[in-house]
Amino acid sequence: MTEEFAYKSLTELRKLLDDKSVSSVELTQYFLSRIKSLDKDLNSFITVAEKEALEQAKIADDFISSPGENPFLCGIPYAAKDMFLTKGIRTTAASKILDQYIPPYDATIISKLKNEKAVLLGKTNQDQFAHGSSGESSAYGFTLNPWDKTRMPAGSSSGSGASVAAGFSPYALGTDTGGSIRGPAAICGVTGYKPTYGRNSRYGVISMASSMDTQGFLCLSVEDAAHITEYISGQDEKDATTGPVEVPKYHKNLSADLKGIKIGVPKEYFMEGMEPEVEQRVREAIKQIEDLGAEIIEVSLPNTHYGQMVYAIICPSEVSSNLAKYDGIRFGHTTKEAKDLMEVYTKSRAEGFGDEAKRRIMTGTYVLSAGYYDAYYKRAQKIRRLLVNEFAEVFKQVDVLLTPTQPNVAPKSGIAQNDPIFAYIADRLVVNANLAGLPAISVPCGFARPTDGDTPSMDGLPVGLQIIGPQWGEQKIFNVGYAYQQVTEWHKKHPEVSSGQ
Numbered sequence: 001m002t003e004e005f006a007y008k009s010l011t012e013l014r015k016l017l018d019d020k021s022v023s024s025v026e027l028t029q030y031f032l033s034r035i036k037s038l039d040k041d042l043n044s045f046i047t048v049a050e051k052e053a054l055e056q057a058k059i060a061d062d063f064i065s066s067p068g069e070n071p072f073l074c075g076i077p078y079a080a081k082d083m084f085l086t087k088g089i090r091t092t093a094a095s096k097i098l099d100q101y102i103p104p105y106d107a108t109i110i111s112k113l114k115n116e117k118a119v120l121l122g123k124t125n126q127d128q129f130a131h132g133s134s135g136e137s138s139a140y141g142f143t144l145n146p147w148d149k150t151r152m153p154a155g156s157s158s159g160s161g162a163s164v165a166a167g168f169s170p171y172a173l174g175t176d177t178g179g180s181i182r183g184p185a186a187i188c189g190v191t192g193y194k195p196t197y198g199r200n201s202r203y204g205v206i207s208m209a210s211s212m213d214t215q216g217f218l219c220l221s222v223e224d225a226a227h228i229t230e231y232i233s234g235q236d237e238k239d240a241t242t243g244p245v246e247v248p249k250y251h252k253n254l255s256a257d258l259k260g261i262k263i264g265v266p267k268e269y270f271m272e273g274m275e276p277e278v279e280q281r282v283r284e285a286i287k288q289i290e291d292l293g294a295e296i297i298e299v300s301l302p303n304t305h306y307g308q309m310v311y312a313i314i315c316p317s318e319v320s321s322n323l324a325k326y327d328g329i330r331f332g333h334t335t336k337e338a339k340d341l342m343e344v345y346t347k348s349r350a351e352g353f354g355d356e357a358k359r360r361i362m363t364g365t366y367v368l369s370a371g372y373y374d375a376y377y378k379r380a381q382k383i384r385r386l387l388v389n390e391f392a393e394v395f396k397q398v399d400v401l402l403t404p405t406q407p408n409v410a411p412k413s414g415i416a417q418n419d420p421i422f423a424y425i426a427d428r429l430v431v432n433a434n435l436a437g438l439p440a441i442s443v444p445c446g447f448a449r450p451t452d453g454d455t456p457s458m459d460g461l462p463v464g465l466q467i468i469g470p471q472w473g474e475q476k477i478f479n480v481g482y483a484y485q486q487v488t489e490w491h492k493k494h495p496e497v498s499s500g501q
């Protein structure tokens with residue numbers, strides 16, 4: 001096949017499929033062969049589900065050739081982070097403890113996409129159990145950044161970010177507990193959306209920190225994001241945290257008219273230590289949005305810098321509880337060495353969990369223990385409430401907030417692996433939206449040169465602009481992102497991906 005399908009919008013792919021210019025099987029083969037030839041060193045996939053993908057594509061083609069309208073995502077391939085349970089397809093959370101796990105059922109979002117007859121290409125690499133901001137805690141090797149293979153794609157949805165940036169899949173599902181969709185979106189130069197907590201179902205997604213876990217995706221434009229959100233959102237009786245809130249026609253309601261829209265720029269998000277060109281790109285983007293008719297208002301969120309510390313207590317507390325079920329009996333790898341029951345637990349967990357999971361289990365159980373609960377956990381929850389209130393106050397004044405997504409461009413590969421603090425530091429501009437359960441999107445807003453002494457051959461590396469909205473305010477963030485993408489081309493820039501062989 002000579003035609004290029006990489007980087008086409010969902011609307012273009014829909015049209016090609018509806019016109020029968022290409023079949024879903026051909027489209028799927030195209031992406032599978034692109035992955036096969038270009039993903040060897042990028043390592044963005046843990047499992048490529050070739051056989052299952054072609055079967056699903058065949059089902060989509062049968063549907064397309066029957067009379068009637070086709071569902072919007074029908075026949076279009078996608079990828080999913082290895083946190084999403086996929087019936088019959090290995091799901092590891094990038095851990096050794098789940099190395100052999102084949103789920104008996106699909107996550108709700110996966111079954112919704114199956115009902116649409118979307119085609120799952122495979123499962124993407126990530127930080128182990130989504131703990132990290134680099135992809136480097138994966139038990140299946142690092143993922144590299146398609147813009148510069150000496151650098152990381154960020155994480156924890158590292159493989160989803162790299163796979164969309166490299167043109168391996170038009171969109172890829174991810175999870176965002178503390179920035180894990182928006183971080184890689186910014187660093188890989190793609191669009192990344194995290195929903196309002198409760199907008200879609202967590203059922204069948206491996207839990208990390210349940211009070212902050214959200215499921216979204218990385219994709220090529222806000223327009224695509226508005227489409228996908230319609231199909232994956234909504235209440236699910238299997239997840240009591242999903243709200244009885246109607247799912248609007250996000251795509252149909254997209255509007256690039258920003259007149260009368262008030263946009264807050266919180267000064268605390270332009271922090272010391274930001275790379276200067278990153279700040280410049282973000283400020284230019286804000287100016288462009290102002291030129292489109294929005295009113296820009298400087299606002300203050302004084303508790304912003306506590307977010308990262310609060311997260312560092314609440315996240316491991318919930319992680320320690322969620323990982324308790326991997327005991328070698330109910331779930332996960334079982335040791336071959338045990339003398340008694342206690343050793344089944346201890347050795348299975350010691351062998352199966354990576355260092356970062358172990359660190360979080362220890363920190364989490366420590367701050368939850370009787371003597372320290374009040375001093376750490378309870379206090380963190382109180383500050384979390386202040387953060388929630390602070391956002392609620394500011395959203396009485398403005399429609400959305402604009403901030404940088406990351407303070408820097410892609411860091412060098414390898415620096416996070418032995419640095420337990422990296423994962424927390426990298427996310428200081430993104431965790432607060434998780435603590436407060438707010439929707440947010442990161443859109444590409446230009447390129448900046450790194451300040452770590454290495455001059456890449458290109459003009460720089462991708463920078464992301466974060467748009468944060470009020471609870472259930474997805475339409476507002478989509479509209480601002482959409483308006484921006486109507487007058488800019490940053491989301492249409494893609495790296496030259498070589499096979500590296």
Ligand code: GLN
Nearest residue numbers: 130132177178179180423
């Ligand atoms: N850096 C965060 C962490 O390591 C990201 C987590 C996430 O969003 N999955 O906890």
